Amino acid sequence: MTAWAxxxxxxxxxxxxxxEVTPRQVVAEHLARIAGDDGRVGAFRVVRAGAALAEADAVGARSDxxxxxxxxxxxxxxxxxxxRGESTRNGSAATSQAPAAEDHVTVARLRAAGAVVVGLTHVPELCVFGTTDGVHGIARNPWDPTRTxxxxxxxxxxAVAAGFVxxxxxxxxxxxLRIPAAHCGLIGLKPGTGRVPRDLGGGWYGMSENGPLATTVADARLMFSVLAGEPAEICEAEEPAPPSAPGGGETSRTGTAPGPRSRSGAAVADGGWETGSGLRIAFSTRSPIAGVRVGAPYAALAREAARALSxxxxxxxxAHPxxxxxxxxxVLAHWTGGTAQDAEGLxxxxxxxxxxxxxxxGRAAGRLGMLRPARKEALNRRLEPFFEAYDVLVTPALARPGPAADAWHERGWLxxxxxxxxxxxxxPPWNLSGRPALSVPFGSLPTGLPGAVQLVGRPGAEHQLLDVAAQLEHLRPWERTAPSVGASVGRS
Structure with missing residues (x-):
């Protein structure tokens, strides 16, 4: 490993x-790692090597x-x-090759915070499917490049799991966000409605949200704060404080006086977590989609995470939503309807x-009246009593292994x-309902690949979910990046 990649x-x-290091040095080392390994991973459609180095120099010269x-x-x-300056291909041969005139507001916020954009990453055509492959390339899981x-x-x-960024x-x-995060052993946070600027074409009838992918909870929280336009907490300490139990209790396990607070309001004790007032957490392995079952290893990981939080x-x-x-x-109506929106004019x-x-x-679903806002309103009316009774829901993040890394775009729709x-x-329920949800690494699957669970919260509870994820991170630390590219490897 190089000094900074x-x-x-x-x-x-x-x-x-x-x-201690210049932005140019940091960016150059990451570009070298991309050049050496991305041929086997397929993370990037465009690597902005020269432009990124110039941007790094500009960051290093900033007065702030x-x-x-x-x-x-x-x-x-x-x-x-x-x-800005790059085409936005959305995984398709049908989209324009013209460079974008301006940054999306989320990109502008990242750059304003000092980040350097090193490249644009592969997506499936129009971002429709749960495997990333198409005319521009195939993105592979760095933990096992034979899998998507x-x-x-x-x-x-x-890109994150391989240590490219x-x-x-x-x-x-x-x-x-949550599906690839779960496959690749990352934090993937889908914010709730209105927390991060969207402005993505039709927005899939209000279901699509921009958010971070990161290897640690602290990194995910930092990036989310920047994307949401919140004051981002700059940490200068060498080691972060232990995570707290979100809930606002005043008596720590070690008996110390209340200390500094986490973003959800719980006091952070020097030797443990606050336990005086924990959260009400529901645990469910029931699939939202009738006839689709959750595999035993995935249910077992969620059950283990629930026990750890208890x-x-x-x-x-x-408790089942x-x-x-x-x-x-x-779900099918909105999934296809969002694609119909994005395909207009292509x-x-x-x-x-x-x-x-x-x-x-999707066009047929629209003609049949299946995409009315009343669908989202009805779902939220059903869910409101559940989230009045519980602060956080814990579920499996996935139900089955990821498909092979293959040319799925050449296969049939069904x-x-x-x-x-x-x-x-x-x-899908948490896109349609607009609630925040995240995938957090947890344990290992029988294949040796990373395990993961999903956390779901109330509107505005992104930081509370991150606090719970930080507890899991402390209880069951994970390897942040795949230790090698080209072979399947496990984690402890």
Whole structure:
């Protein structure tokens, strides 16, 4: 490992602010790692080597360098988010090759915070499917390059898991951040409605949200704060304080007086977590989609995470959200309807057959009145009593292993839909309802690949979810990046 490639965003930005390393040195080392290994991973469609080095020099010359929360941090951007001077291809041959005139507001916020955009990452065509492959390339899981990195933010997840960048920007309309994060052993946070600027075409009927991919909770929190336009806490300490149990209790396990507070309001004790007032946590392995079952290893990991949180002082109970029996049909209508929005104005002859079929079904769903806002309102009315009773929901992040890294865009529509639905039925409810949700690494699967669980909260509870994720990170630390590219490896 080189001196800075593979470090966290918190470590890099702190060192840059202190003058221990220049942004150019940091970016150059990450570009060298990309050049050496991305041929086997397939994370990037575009690597902005020369432009990124010039941007790094500009960051190093800024008069406010000491106040930049992401000073000199290399980031990757999903290829459906405009980056000034680069084309936004959205995984398709049908999109324009013209460079974007302006940065998307999220990219502008990252750059204003001192981040350097090193490249644009692969996505499936129009970001439709849970495998990242298409005319521009295939994104592979760095833990096992024979498996998909997931989708649709698969290129971004692969870039972070391989150590090419510490942070990447993605978005999530049906699980497109959480699914690849779960496959690749990362934190993937889908913010709730309105927390981060969206402005992504049609926005999949309000379901799609921009958010961070990171290897640590601290990095994910830092990037989320920047994206949300919040004051980002700049950490200059060498070691972070232990995480607290979110809930606001005043008596620590060690008996010390209340200390500094986490972003959710819980006091951080020097020797442990606050246990005087833990959260009410629901645990469920029930699939939201009728007929789709969660595999035993994935349910077992979620059950283990629930036990760990119970041991940390939370009140944990088995409780299932009241998913409607028709939810699978509602999901399919909105999934295809979002694609129909994004395909408007594109030459259908240049779209893959699976994308054309998806968009055609979405247009039919719109004509049949299946995409009215009342669907989202009805789901939220059903869910409100559940989230009045519980602060956080813990579920499996996935239900099945990720499909092979292959040319799924050349296969039929039904084969893609069935493979995606069997693998990841747990994520869509929280897009349609607009609630925040994140995937957090937890344990290992029998294959040796990273395990993961999903946390779901109330509107505005992003920092509370990150606090719970920080507890899991403390209880079951994970390897942040794949130790090698080219072979499947496990984690302890």
């Amino acid at each position: 593979g470090r966290t965003a918190v470590e890099i930005s702190r060192a840059v602010r202190r003058g 360098l000491a106040r930049l929360p992401l000073a000199g941090v290399p980031v990757a951007v999903k290829d459906n988010v405009p980056v 990195a997931g989708g649709s933010s698969g290129g971004s997840a692969a 510490p942070l990447a920007l993605g978005n999530d309309g049906m699980g497109s 041991g940390a002082g939370h009140a944990v109970a088995i 009241p998913y409607p029996l028709s939810f699978g049909i509602v 030459d259908p002859r240049l779209l893959a057959p699976r994308t054309r079929r998806h968009a055609a079904i 084969a893609n839909v069935l493979a995606n639905t069997a693998c990841s039925p747990m994520t």
